Each structure stands twice: as structure tokens, then as C-alpha cells.
Amino acid sequence: MNKKQLQSEQTKKKIAHAARNLFVQKGYKATSIEDIVEATGSSKGNIYYHFKSKEGLFLYLIEEWDYDWDQKWREKESLYPTTIDKFFGFAEQMVLEDLNHPLTKSADEFFKSEEQTSEMEERITDMVQRHLQFNQQLIQEGIDAGQFHAQDTNSLAVILEGLMFGLSHMSRKSSLQEALALYHDAIKVFLYGIAANRPEDQSNNEE
Amino acid sequence: MNKKQLQSEQTKKKIAHAARNLFVQKGYKATSIEDIVEATGSSKGNIYYHFKSKEGLFLYLIEEWDYDWDQKWREKESLYPTTIDKFFGFAEQMVLEDLNHPLTKSADEFFKSEEQTSEMEERITDMVQRHLQFNQQLIQEGIDAGQFHAQDTNSLAVILEGLMFGLSHMSRKSSLQEALALYHDAIKVFLYGIAANRPEDQSNNEE
DNA sequence: TAAGATACTGAACGAACGTTCAGTATAAGG
DNA sequence: CCTTATACTGAACGTTCGTTCAGTATCTTA
Incomplete structure (x- = not known):
């Protein structure tokens, strides 16, 4: 070159x-x-x-970011001995890689306003699906290991994704330390929330 | 008239x-x-x-929405016998009142892009603070009743707010039924996550 | 070093936007 | 019924934005 x-x-x-x-x-x-x-x-x-255009530039960024995230996760994943550790590692990477999906919000905005090229729409839908599968797999792992209460992994994946997205929103004005602590706490709540040995029933509304 | x-x-x-x-x-x-x-x-x-302006119109909507939400909650709150029920009622209202804060995302966008009148910035910050206080109070209630594990209610309030915000994002394309089910599941995870009788420790990373 | 390919510039354009305002319609009040 | 205040219209204005393009600078290659 x-x-x-x-x-x-x-x-x-x-x-x-x-x-x-x-x-x-x-x-x-x-x-x-x-x-x-x-x-x-x-x-x-x-x-x-x-x-090619502003849209093209944005699309380029989206793809680059998603690729990088996956790359970094692959490097780290094997280092975590248990699923629990993976979850905390997951939360950490969410923060360190620029507070979860720094572009998701822009992507979302983009995606609403523009009359879609449908190329873009498709790519974003794919991305979200990949995230949900990722989450689901992580949760399934914990269930298989007997650490999590077996239940609908699909909803749980959506809940986890939503939680991560929401936290990124809440910690936009936080320091890195605060964000790390918050994500850590949130994952802890989530893990207790799906843990194998639940305390007695809490809702009169159960499935 | x-x-x-x-x-x-x-x-x-x-x-x-x-x-x-x-x-x-x-x-x-x-x-x-x-x-x-x-x-x-x-x-x-x-x-x-x-x-007065586009900004003024938006501000009007924000205030109206926040006021209505509070109004509706006050009507319902006394009907829930326990804190747990309140939480599920809370989730339900989040969905029914147009999937949590339908304007929050626009507000957020508005709030970033515009060079702020600072009137707007102040109002939005106030709003978020009010939500966090609301959440914190709800959580404290559960702790006082001995149903929740006593811990930092501040973080938990932020986590709950983030979860609600994230769920609204995730269920933008869902039906009302799906959204209700999702929110219900999420609150269940959250409640188990902060329940009084936790299963054995899950993290090597504890506080 | 000349010719051509590649990288870059910035003025210009047209479309879209928030806002204004002179003017019109309609109801209120004396 | 006539005046005045109120409710409403839509053309026009100034600005901002994404995009284009004719032209220039810089490097490659033969």
C-alpha cells in the first residue's frame, strides 16, 4: 500500500x-x-x-461498531470461568465499549424518520435479532448449568436487552466509575431475579 | 365559556x-x-x-403528559394492597399509558440537539428526578415491609427507571398484550432480584 | 518528467424547515 | 347593526441542510 x-x-x-x-x-x-x-x-x-451520503456514512459506522463489539467479546469470553462471570463481563463491556450501544439511539432515530431504504431497516432488524440471540444463548447457558431458573428465555433476552439499553440512557451523564457500578448492580439484580433457588412466590399473578 | x-x-x-x-x-x-x-x-x-413556537408546543405536551400520569397513578395506588401489587400495577400503567414515556425519547433528542433555553433543560431534569424519587419510594416501601433485601435504593431506582425505559424501546413494535406480558415478566425478574430471601451468593464480585 | 489517476476543495444549488405577518372570517358585546 | 376582539389563513422570508461539481493539488507510474 x-x-x-x-x-x-x-x-x-x-x-x-x-x-x-x-x-x-x-x-x-x-x-x-x-x-x-x-x-x-x-x-x-x-x-x-x-x-456515498450521510446515510451511507452512518451505515458504515453501524456495521463497524457491531463487528468490533463481537470481536472484543470473542477475545474475552473464554477468560470467564462461569456463566455468572460472563454476565458481569458482559455488563462491563457494555460500559467500556462506550456505554452499551452509543449509536443505537441515533440508529433508532434515523430509522424512524427516514423513509427507509429498507436496506437500512433490514440491517438494523438483523442487528437486534443478533443481540437477542446472544442474550438468549447466555441465559440458556446458565439454565443448563443449573444456575438459573428455567423459564422463557426469549422474554428474558428481551428484558436483558431492554435493561442494557435503558441503563445506557440513564448513565449518559455519569462517570465511567458510576456507570460500571450501576451496570454491575443491575446485572446482580437480574441474576438474582432469574436465579435457580427462588424465594417463595411473590405474585398473585403467576404463570 | x-x-x-x-x-x-x-x-x-x-x-x-x-x-x-x-x-x-x-x-x-x-x-x-x-x-x-x-x-x-x-x-x-x-x-x-x-x-409560541415548536419548542413551546413540545414543552406543553411534556407537562401535560407528566401531570396526567401522576393523576392516574393517584387514582389507582390505593387500590393495590401490597407493594408487590403496586409494582405490577406500575408496570401495567407504564404500558397502558402509551408504553412508558412515549415522549421521553423525543424529549431526549430535543434536549441534546437544541442549544438549551435552560428552561427546558431544568424541566426535564426535574422530571427525571421526580421519577427516580417515585421509584425509590416504592422500593423503600417494600424494604420497610420486609419484602425486599435492604440495599442502595438510589441505584435500584435508576435501574428500575432504566429497565422501564429500555422495555418501552424494545416493545415499540409489539402488541399491547405482548407488551403487558413483557413488562410483567420484567417486574417479576426485578422483584425476585431484590427479594428479601436471596439464594446463596452468586458473584465473586460482591460489595 | 510528463500524463494520468487519485485525493481533496469550496462555492453553489435546491429542497425543507421554523417563523412571521398582512389580511380575512367569525363571533361577542354594546 | 356595527365595532371590536378573537380565531384563523397561507404566501413569503430567512436560514439551514444534504448534495453536487468544476476545478485544483498531490502522488503514482511509465
Whole structure:
């Protein structure tokens, strides 16, 4: 790879990185190309040289982020001896990787407002499905190990995903330490909530 | 109240109602005044006759919604015999009252993008604080009744708020029945998670 | 070093938006 | 019935935004 290609790639990454920060901070619509121009020092034209459109730039970021998350999880997963440890590791990575899904909110916004290319819609639906499967698998693991009360893993996966999403929302103004503590506590509640040896029934509304 | 005033009030409500639906569906930025014009049949000028600005209209909706929620809760609260029942009632109202905070997401978006009037920022911060206090009180009640494990009610309030917010996100495409079931399950997990008689310790990471 | 490919610039454009305002219709009150 | 206050209209304005493109700079290659 020669000097020019290298430079070009760096520029593309610089744009992507700046755009990512802006989308996370301000949301999709509220981030203008002009904002990205200011943050990078590149020109408008150059952004459109590297990316097809604002939508294309966003899509690029979404895919990159999802890929990176998976990558990092794979590196860590084997290090956790038990499912419980995995859960806490999961929570930690959610925080460390920029408070869960820093782009999810923008993605969500994007996804509502734009009349969809359906390429985008499909990709996002796929992403959510992958997350739910991921969660479900983790929960099933704990059930198989006898640590969790056997029940509908599908709902639990949605609840876990919702919890993570909600926590990211709640801790937007927190420090890293606070966020880590909060996620840790939340996972603890969740784990006690699905633990194998439940205390006596609490609801007159049970299944 | 004469005919004209009545008519005027109805128009204002019609605008508010249509705007609310649009903000919930599309978000703050993505909803244009033109959209509201189309949805109501009123003219642009008329919207600006009834509301100071787009921001003012949104603020009006936020306050109305928060007030209504409280109102409805007060009607129901005394009907629940135990704290546990209150929690399930809480979850139910979250769903029935338009899936938790239908405007929270728009509010959040609004709140990020706009350079704040600080009137708005203050009001939203207050609102979140009120919710957290509400949650904390509910949890404290359960602890006092000996039903919940005594612990940091502050974090738990945040976790509950996050869970509710996340669930509303997850069930945007669900039916009412599915949402009710999901929220019910989630509250059950949460209650087991903070129940008084915990199973043996699960984490090597305890406080 | 000349020619061509690649990387980048920034002015310009058209569409969309929130807001305003001069003007019109309608009901209220004397 | 006539005046005045109120409710409403919609064209027009100024701004912002995503996108385009003719032109320039820089590097590669032969």
C-alpha cells in the first residue's frame, strides 16, 4: 500500500471517527455535514468522496461498531470461568465499549424518520435479532448449568436487552466509575431475579 | 365559556394531540410544523397562534403528559394492597399509558440537539428526578415491609427507571398484550432480584 | 518528467424547515 | 347593526441542510 492509499484510508477513518462522536452526542439528524467538516478539517466534498451520503456514512459506522463489539467479546469470553462471570463481563463491556450501544439511539432515530431504504431497516432488524440471540444463548447457558431458573428465555433476552439499553440512557451523564457500578448492580439484580433457588412466590399473578 | 372560547380550546387540544402522536412516532426534529398542519387541517399560522413556537408546543405536551400520569397513578395506588401489587400495577400503567414515556425519547433528542433555553433543560431534569424519587419510594416501601433485601435504593431506582425505559424501546413494535406480558415478566425478574430471601451468593464480585 | 489517476476543495444549488405577518372570517358585546 | 376582539389563513422570508461539481493539488507510474 503506497503513501496515497494510506493517507486516504487515514482520512476516511478520521471522518468516520469524528462523525461517530457527533452522532452519539447529538443524534443523527442534529449532526450536520458541516459539523463533521468542522470536527475533521476536511471539506464537504471530501466527505462525499469517501462516503456515498450521510446515510451511507452512518451505515458504515453501524456495521463497524457491531463487528468490533463481537470481536472484543470473542477475545474475552473464554477468560470467564462461569456463566455468572460472563454476565458481569458482559455488563462491563457494555460500559467500556462506550456505554452499551452509543449509536443505537441515533440508529433508532434515523430509522424512524427516514423513509427507509429498507436496506437500512433490514440491517438494523438483523442487528437486534443478533443481540437477542446472544442474550438468549447466555441465559440458556446458565439454565443448563443449573444456575438459573428455567423459564422463557426469549422474554428474558428481551428484558436483558431492554435493561442494557435503558441503563445506557440513564448513565449518559455519569462517570465511567458510576456507570460500571450501576451496570454491575443491575446485572446482580437480574441474576438474582432469574436465579435457580427462588424465594417463595411473590405474585398473585403467576404463570 | 362562550362558543368561541370553546372552539378555540378544542382546536388547541386537537393540535396538541396530533403533534403528540407525531412526536412519538417520528421524534422531535423529524416532525415538521407542516406535518402537524396536515394532521390537523389547521394552518401554520393557527398553530403559532395557539403556541409560541415548536419548542413551546413540545414543552406543553411534556407537562401535560407528566401531570396526567401522576393523576392516574393517584387514582389507582390505593387500590393495590401490597407493594408487590403496586409494582405490577406500575408496570401495567407504564404500558397502558402509551408504553412508558412515549415522549421521553423525543424529549431526549430535543434536549441534546437544541442549544438549551435552560428552561427546558431544568424541566426535564426535574422530571427525571421526580421519577427516580417515585421509584425509590416504592422500593423503600417494600424494604420497610420486609419484602425486599435492604440495599442502595438510589441505584435500584435508576435501574428500575432504566429497565422501564429500555422495555418501552424494545416493545415499540409489539402488541399491547405482548407488551403487558413483557413488562410483567420484567417486574417479576426485578422483584425476585431484590427479594428479601436471596439464594446463596452468586458473584465473586460482591460489595 | 510528463500524463494520468487519485485525493481533496469550496462555492453553489435546491429542497425543507421554523417563523412571521398582512389580511380575512367569525363571533361577542354594546 | 356595527365595532371590536378573537380565531384563523397561507404566501413569503430567512436560514439551514444534504448534495453536487468544476476545478485544483498531490502522488503514482511509465
